[in-house]
Amino acid sequence: MKADALIWAEKIQEKMRSDRRCIHQTPELSFQEFHTMQYICSRLDTLRIPYKKEIAGSGVVAQINGNRPANGNRPGKCLLLRADMDALPLQEENTSVYRSQKNGIMHACGHDAHTAILLGVCEILNDHRDHFSGIVKLVFQPGEETTGGAAPMIQAGVLEHPAVDACIALHVDPDLDAGTIRIKPGALYASPDDFRITIKGRGGHGAQPHLAVDPIITAAQIVTQLQTIISRNTDPFEQAVITVGSLHAGDTSNVIPETAEIFGTARALSNQMRHFLKKRIYEITKGVCEAYGANFCYDFIFLYPPLINDAQLASKLLESGCHVLGKKHCVWGGLPTMAGEDFAYFAEKCPSVLFKLGCRNTEKGITEPIHSPRFDIDETCLQYGAAVFTDFALRFLA
Numbered sequence: 545m546k547a548d549a550l551i552w553a554e555k556i557q558e559k560m561r562s563d564r565r566c567i568h569q570t571p572e573l574s575f576q577e578f579h580t581m582q583y584i585c586s587r588l589d590t591l592r593i594p595y596k597k598e599i600a601g602s603g604v605v606a607q608i609n610g611n612r613p614a615n616g617n618r619p620g621k622c623l624l625l626r627a628d629m630d631a632l633p634l635q636e637e638n639t640s641v642y643r644s645q646k647n648g649i650m651h652a653c654g655h656d657a658h659t660a661i662l663l664g665v666c667e668i669l670n671d672h673r674d675h676f677s678g679i680v681k682l683v684f685q686p687g688e689e690t691t692g693g694a695a696p697m698i699q700a701g702v703l704e705h706p707a708v709d710a711c712i713a714l715h716v717d718p719d720l721d722a723g724t725i726r727i728k729p730g731a732l733y734a735s736p737d738d739f740r741i742t743i744k745g746r747g748g749h750g751a752q753p754h755l756a757v758d759p760i761i762t763a764a765q766i767v768t769q770l771q772t773i774i775s776r777n778t779d780p781f782e783q784a785v786i787t788v789g790s791l792h793a794g795d796t797s798n799v800i801p802e803t804a805e806i807f808g809t810a811r812a813l814s815n816q817m818r819h820f821l822k823k824r825i826y827e828i829t830k831g832v833c834e835a836y837g838a839n840f841c842y843d844f845i846f847l848y849p850p851l852i853n854d855a856q857l858a859s860k861l862l863e864s865g866c867h868v869l870g871k872k873h874c875v876w877g878g879l880p881t882m883a884g885e886d887f888a889y890f891a892e893k894c895p896s897v898l899f900k901l902g903c904r905n906t907e908k909g910i911t912e913p914i915h916s917p918r919f920d921i922d923e924t925c926l927q928y929g930a931a932v933f934t935d936f937a938l939r940f941l942a
């Protein structure tokens with residue numbers, strides 16, 4: 545028997561598709577999503593759902609109160625559902641009728657779908673307020689792809705008044721077929737921290753290296769030695785990545801330059817590992833610089849924390865997934881990714897879970913990875929995302 549949530553989501557499938565296509569055609573970069581914000585607000589106006597806008601710039605928070613009395617004396621709970629809104633600086637190569645109308649900007653991470661799904665959930669839950677008690681907060685968040693809109697929205701108070709008991713989000717996943725979801729308890733995304741090392745040597749003539757302190761040799765040693773952190777210092781069963789993505793020094797063949805710059809990313813799945821990487825990069829840099837007589841500046845730039853899914857909520861979500869999609873369409877566990885996701889800030893403050901929503905359709909040729917200029921989704925995934933969100937909300941707020 546088909547789950548109610550899926551029947552309701554199927555009914556508004558066309559609306560979600562049209563929302564997704566409208567947003568896809570007019571993508572906006574991080575923290576510039578004001579047209580998208582207006583689009584969301586006008587849809588919420590039509591649905592007569594109250595909201596606050598311009599939170600952390602272009603964020604929107606809608607609120608729907610359940611009509612069912614809460615069990616016994618306890619007040620109803622509050623569940624937060626989150627969608628991100630921003631697009632990427634990328635030229636779309638798809639030729640679909642709904643392709644991006646903006647040069648050099650594209651929804652290549654599926655945030656258009658996330659927003660359309662959450663608008664769909666707004667409509668469904670608003671139409672079925674008799675089915676739950678408590679409160680649902682629906683958060684449309686800017687800036688996920690850059691410095692993150694989650695932390696400023698939390699600072700603006702979205703987790704308070706009323707206090708949120710749990711948060712849930714989804715991300716489209718082209719590694720899974722549409723109609724399938726994946727839920728993983730524990731670490732799901734990494735902390736994508738950056739580090740920058742400036743080595744200060746002493747410049748000189750390329751013919752007289754003994755009178756100079758060569759920052760290039762020093763930098764080369766540091767880059768090589770940094771690779772021993774993951775191979776020699778971290779537990780083989782714990783995931784971490786160190787990549788040097790930029791190395792700059794000198795302008796010509798016969799001059800030893802004054803400085804060299806190393807810019808890299810250090811990624812971990814726990815805060816403990818983040819701090820360990822920070823410390824080891826410093827120690828290696830210090831040791832090598834001392835050995836070569838160079839000075840250095842070191843910055844470790846903490847970005848998003850690792851996203852840790854709450855195990856209990858993840859199991860609850862699995863129940864919803866099985867109910868809506870059937871057990872064989874719910875993948876449990878699997879590997880985390882070393883990419884970052886700023887929903888992690890919600891998860892740091894409150895029990896949270898983010899699940900992966902399959903959007904691949906091999907028969908239709910929809911297989912491109914996210915952040916590809918040819919990325920697209922099988923739009924049937926919109927109804928499945930909305931149905932799982934809805935079923936989870938009804939169970940959580942029963």
Ligand SMILES: [Zn+2]
Pocket residue numbers: 652653689914915
């Ligand atoms: Zn992305």
Ligand SMILES: [Zn+2]
Pocket residue numbers: 653654655688715
């Ligand atoms: Zn994304």
